[in-house]
Amino acid sequence: MKIGIDKIGFYTSHLYVDMAKLAKKRNEDPNKYLIGIGQEKMAVIPPTQDAVTLAANAADTILTEEDKEKIDLVLVATESGVDNSKSSAAYVSELLGLKHNIRTLELKQACYAATAGIQLAKGHISLNPHKKALVIGTDIARYGLKTPGEPTQGGGAVAMVISADPAVLALEDASSYYAKDIMDFWRPLSQTEAMVDGKYSANVYLEFFEQVFHDFQEQTGLTLRDFTALLFHLPYTKQGLKALRLAVENIDPTQATKYFNEFEASRKYNKLTGNLYTGSLYLSLLSLLENSDNLQAGDRLGLFSYGSGAQGEFFSGILQENYRQHLTNKTTSLLNKRQEVSVAEYEKLFNSVLTNEKNRTLDTTSDPATYVLTGIKDFKRQYQKK
Numbered sequence: 001m002k003i004g005i006d007k008i009g010f011y012t013s014h015l016y017v018d019m020a021k022l023a024k025k026r027n028e029d030p031n032k033y034l035i036g037i038g039q040e041k042m043a044v045i046p047p048t049q050d051a052v053t054l055a056a057n058a059a060d061t062i063l064t065e066e067d068k069e070k071i072d073l074v075l076v077a078t079e080s081g082v083d084n085s086k087s088s089a090a091y092v093s094e095l096l097g098l099k100h101n102i103r104t105l106e107l108k109q110a111c112y113a114a115t116a117g118i119q120l121a122k123g124h125i126s127l128n129p130h131k132k133a134l135v136i137g138t139d140i141a142r143y144g145l146k147t148p149g150e151p152t153q154g155g156g157a158v159a160m161v162i163s164a165d166p167a168v169l170a171l172e173d174a175s176s177y178y179a180k181d182i183m184d185f186w187r188p189l190s191q192t193e194a195m196v197d198g199k200y201s202a203n204v205y206l207e208f209f210e211q212v213f214h215d216f217q218e219q220t221g222l223t224l225r226d227f228t229a230l231l232f233h234l235p236y237t238k239q240g241l242k243a244l245r246l247a248v249e250n251i252d253p254t255q256a257t258k259y260f261n262e263f264e265a266s267r268k269y270n271k272l273t274g275n276l277y278t279g280s281l282y283l284s285l286l287s288l289l290e291n292s293d294n295l296q297a298g299d300r301l302g303l304f305s306y307g308s309g310a311q312g313e314f315f316s317g318i319l320q321e322n323y324r325q326h327l328t329n330k331t332t333s334l335l336n337k338r339q340e341v342s343v344a345e346y347e348k349l350f351n352s353v354l355t356n357e358k359n360r361t362l363d364t365t366s367d368p369a370t371y372v373l374t375g376i377k378d379f380k381r382q383y384q385k386k
């Protein structure tokens with residue numbers, strides 16, 4: 001039985017900051033952000049959006065009434081959770097109007113958790129082939145103003161329906177994973193911004209990629225040539241480029257061109273959004289599917305998932321017949337409709353995020369999203385479907 005991604009949808013906020021303008025304000029050469037980091041625009045998430053609303057807005061782009069009837073597992077992967085106990089998946093399922101006889105759970109392992117969600121959902125569907133699972137990666141990447149990590153922020157969510165006979169990507173059974181307790185990136189419970197050992201994190205990411213890609217090839221007998229494209233977790237797009245350079249270093253440069261071309265298609269949306277943490281690899285997948293002219297049904301894609309702390313996984317999937325007809329193709333218009341904010345406005349929004357307040361009402365009039373956070377009452381978050 002084939003199991004995999006049947007639908008995939010994306011949401012980010014209606015605001016962004018221009019990276020060249022941010023670089024100038026930080027006394028950096030714009031090319032450091034545009035080329036050295038590989039980012040052009042960065043999503044700015046207003047206080048009226050959080051991990052729950054971003055997730056609900058992403059899922060809303062793909063779910064039909066029939067999906068809602070069949071979904072009995074909801075896994076929300078996030079490291080931007082809004083409560084230490086209550087799962088984001090509980091809020092999201094209710095906002096989306098899903099049934100109550102379902103399992104809902106929040107998953108955490110930094111940027112890796114959506115991959116865990118997909119693999120767990122695959123197991124669930126193999127036991128329950130007539131059901132569907134909803135897996136969402138949703139996050140707001142925050143490092144702090146004027147820190148080295150600042151140009152690698154961003155935010156948004158990717159929602160995926162996992163089912164039997166998937167319309168988009170059938171997952172293959174082989175998978176290689178690697179875990180180690182390290183301190184490359186972490187966020188203590190009291191902090192709203194991540195702490196990071198930046199250069200170390202970038203190096204560990206590459207080490208984990210080499211480890212799991214090598215293990216995958218040993219396990220399956222497949223080699224790079226068996227893949228049409230490789231996809232990477234993209235904390236910033238230059239990081240994926242570095243991993244791809246390692247992957248192709250022993251092949252003929254003319255053959256390597258094909259992988260670099262697919263990589264350009266796969267980083268297009270990420271360049272315009274920034275780090276989504278859990279959703280980044282899957283936004284890159286969506287970017288490849290919607291922007292590559294070369295892909296065909298039957299092509300094998302390789303996916304590298306990385307979450308600091310750290311967990312890596314390499315797995316693969318086969319593109320399905322007519323997959324193009326099952327894409328929403330809403331991403332370009334979503335990104336084009338966004339409004340630019342100045343660096344000063346971005347800083348103000350960054351500092352106005354809801355934290356540990358007991359009561360606060362938020363003005364949602366300028367937020368065009370369907371699902372918004374209207375405030376907090378007695379420490380209970382208040383959500384609304386507009």
Ligand code: HMG
Nearest residue numbers: 029031032036110111148149152198199201202235307308
């Ligand atoms: P930095 O120290 O300010 O930057 O921070 P840099 O000096 O290393 O420069 C960055 C690149 O720009 C370099 O290229 C420069 O040469 C180049 P590289 O050596 O990397 O190839 N550069 C220029 N290029 C063109 N024109 C110029 C120019 N000037 C410089 N004029 C750093 C960079 C990424 C370390 C920082 O932004 C950071 O700490 N970011 C956060 C950490 C991160 O994203 N790590 C990635 C791996 S860990 C991961 O992926 C997990 C994560 O997503 C979290 C999770 O799992 O939840 C982060």
